[in-house]
Amino acid sequence: MLTLSSSPVLYPLSDRAVISLTGADRAKYLQGQVTCDLDTLAPGDASLGGHCDSKGKLWASFWLANLGEQLLLVVNQSLVERQLPELKKFAVFANTDVEEVSADWQVFGIAGEGLSHWLSHEIDGDNLWQGGILIPVAAEHALLVLPKEATPPELPLGDEQQWRGLMIHAGLPDMSAEHQGDYIPQMLNLQALNGISFTKGCYMGQETVARAKYRGANKKAMFVLAGSCNDDIAINQDIEMQLGENWRRAGTVLSAWQQGEECMLTSVLNKDMDPDTLFRIKGQDDSRLALQPLPYELID
Template identity: 80%
Template structure:
């Protein structure tokens, strides 16, 4: 539904927060807090990941980048009020400073045909650039995190809403405060994206996350839906699936893109759905949605 631009486009993102971890114990500390393998990252590396409560429910999905002297977490700004105090809670016992540094950084999406070539020409080897970092997130899609004083690349500008649609098409999860504490990481497909390490050892919620893998306890996953909606879509809006002449609640809207009546959205749904299942937004009975294939396999 959304077509990637024929040349690289820069998408200013205002809804991303940037958290920083610095200090000599930053890697060791974060390793014991999140789902991804922080210790495996060299300077310039990045990975998706999740920060959970003790019951394995997500405070936040994020992108983690290693800048060498500090670690940066990129996440939905609405999550910070509840998530940051949890991340800082035990930092007082480690040589680690955890801060919201969003005002010091500017965050952009980068996408378009030829982006890899453009990055090779302008950024060169590695992903560190102008005191910031390029984070590859999908084929010909990347996040660009630069200090506020850095010079921006001379590229066409795109809209934040379009970037969100591109991320939905790529099957990449985004979550707002409305859903904090509801989903384990596998329900947002973090294991399929390399955002969960099952070998690194303990972290907050690790026992629950591991049990979901090894005992098959998780029956849900994040799916992409495509279709038509007559009115504006909202996060946490109820979704229904069709069963004969009836409709049954299926889940809620996680993230969405909309242009006119055309829409894309993500939702956490049961994994045993038929490929031709018909959905609608509960408050928009004339809307119709169907499953859009994920660009990756759903592994446990």
């Protein structure tokens, strides 16, 4: 069963990529590309955010960290091949260098009861540590991004699958390459997680994002489903909902966690879904999933 450890655990993450922006115009340039507001981020601060195409569809969701002289984006590794060229496309007109620097960094999850207390003794108030940065992502959950040569904290080690389950349980989005170009930021609940600024001004895809808010154009949101299944779950696998004696496609798997027959996943579904709706994974007729309460309020 997925539970938060009674003390902090370190989760080495192999599926995270790190993108760096340096140069005098780094913040100004990125401000015109992403949904979050860089003007509010002092050194040591971080934010969830999204990078959209011109139609407002996501190339990537990410965690953005301000290291002072450098900005880092922590993203799902599978997104980089398509996202990085898009992020670099207009950098030639700015004093900004954009590059993938995953080989230079280590990325860890840290989670467990008492994490905030442990951190207060280990890391200064600005979250900068050993040339890297701590990114709070949920209560008693954080990402730790350290230079390759830095020594990670001495904590019990957990596995990557467990961390993925903790992120799903926290209602945090993690999209993969299979979903690039499918969703606007609000469909991954970025507005409810302070990942969208509606006052910062123009950025790529901003008109679509604003229209979804002010005209009620978005009818979908990311939900957490949990239940049982016997076979492996694949990203982008169809999710079906029960309608009487029939089943109808409702969405696809965004991210998933499994332990034995127990499973939990995120999926983008219609916002007006009946909370008692029963779901299953297509091709796994014996699987059964139910909606779980999100740990935050969904807002437009």
